[in-house]
Amino acid sequence: MNQPHLVYFADPMCSWCYGFAPVIEAIRAEFGHRLPIRLILGGLRPGTTTPMDDAAKTRTRAHWDHVHEASGQVFDYAFFERDGFVYDTEPACRAVVWARRQSSEAALGLLDRLHHAFYGENRDITAPPVLATIVSEAGFDPAAFAAHFTDDELVKETERDFQISQQTGVTGFPTLIAGNGRNSDYALLTAGFQVKQRIVPVLARWLDDQQGSAQEESAI
Template identity: 50%
Template sequence: MDDRHLIYFADPMCSWCYGFWPVVAAIDAAFGETLPIRLVMGGLRPGTTEAMTEEAKANVLEHWTHVHEASGQPFDKSVLDREGFVYDTDPAARAVVVIRRERPDLALAYLGAIQKAFYAEGRDVTQGDVLAEILAETVPGADIAAFRANWESEEAANETWTDYAISQRAGVTGFPTLVGGPDERGQFGVVTRGYAPPEQVLPILADWAGRPAQ
């Protein structure tokens, strides 16, 4: 079917999504034209207002260790050392939604750049200035002023929370989640719930697409 595509439920500040990023990039490189990826922001911790406690930081670092062991992705924990750091995932998700609306062809790359900035470089992606810097680095010549205005808009906030609602209605309970469809009955099937290595995911999609993975 010509309208087949993938739906990727993810969050820019989800460590397992960061671990899954090389797999997503490989999927896009191999099947981007035949199985385009539609991004939906999952809403990991949107609207969080409380600063992280030492216990919360320890729990997060434990998760990061597991992700590193499974995926090999590098981590820089310095962002958690910032005094009063609030792990609010909404600003970064909203930034991806803004780019998805304005430049859908760049949304996936921008998601990956935010993940790298946060996890590998220790940058605070809850801040608008940092998100704008990442965009400038990812998309040379991007209209940063327009991005900031759109990111701060009520329209962008509503669209982002609509994403969260879509994720919930779809029954997505964890990230990353990748689904594909529609099939001949118009239904979507799960490719993977949670992290999976490329050697597990790519053959599934190659079989579905009817050609070898590159």
Template identity: 45%
Template sequence: MSAAKATTLGGTLSCMETRAMAPESEQETGRGLIYFADPMCSWCWGFSPVMQAVRERFADLPVRLIAGGLSPGVRTPLDERAKAGIREHWQQVAERAGAEFDYGFFERPSFIYDTEPACRAMVVVQAHAPQASVDFLRHLQAAFYRHNRDISDRAVLCELAGEFGFNRQTFARQFDSEHIRQETRNHFSVTRQMGVKGFPALFAVDARGRHVITSGYREREEVCEAIRRWLAAGSENE
């Protein structure tokens, strides 16, 4: 996939209602899923196989990915106490979800856990090729958690975009643009406006409104069963 062949940027997310947030396919069917995530959220990494299963089992449901913003704009390097807390989270995710981690991350000196750049990279892909956005999120997550690549770094993000199939120069221009910076801030605002308190979060939307499928990590079958119940309830009301 080439960014040069992708569609142009659409409107911003500010002041959008649920249907306005949805891609065209969702608006046509009247229902879909909204997934709130951050590439540097370890529970989102653990949830990645769950989302893959959801997309396979409910392929007719479009997924809109929103960059939630776990810790955007952080400027202070991690201290040892913060590293210990993150390590504990990683161990919990590894135990419960079976996710792989490269603990060499904790040997990085003065790492600043600013998630805005990685979220902004997500927004570039969401704007240009929304159908690839969840796969690109997984690409970022694997780079960070499994391979210890610094996805808070612009150069690394451009490399990852190139590996994913985008033209690096095109991606870099969009990544640096004020439009995408503002769009990223709008993603964060929408997350707050919709009452999301933690990640991952998955909402189902249709003519009835929004329904929370999960707020936080849940197992694959639990999530799929929640979606099946939501679909069944919608069919009864049609």
């Protein structure tokens, strides 16, 4: 991007990303097109094949409790009554990559909808038929989604996102970085959850600084 922008590393099945969703929404509302967001799907647990056992459920529930305390986001704990659930994040990530082909805004919107479906509504977003229903609810064409969801190119595009996360050194989600569009320098804004009262003012100052620097350069 040739303007100040953000790069957001997230996953539809990351509870801390769900907690961070209102912060992303606040950023979009505050800055709009002045500060576009590029979404990279992190791949929290892609390709998982082992069902969750009781120990995994206990660890996951503890994470959910912490996210609720920090963010106020609502969780449906009936999830933990599921038997044999396989926590494979790749299908949901792939669905968001498909939406991103239409626009960055579309991808962010679907990511938010998937967060609420999984955490707030206890819907199995690892299942393609469920994903197709949610895609339809979000205003997308479910037939187009179904026609392309298993395409090799979409699978590879999703894998490239995972590789970008690894190559960038991102080790957890959410991670948010800022770029000025004029060089390859990026600034880490947060690696992990932060409340909007901390993030939005920092971003406002950073954006003012970037715009001031750009004006100075244009005057030279």
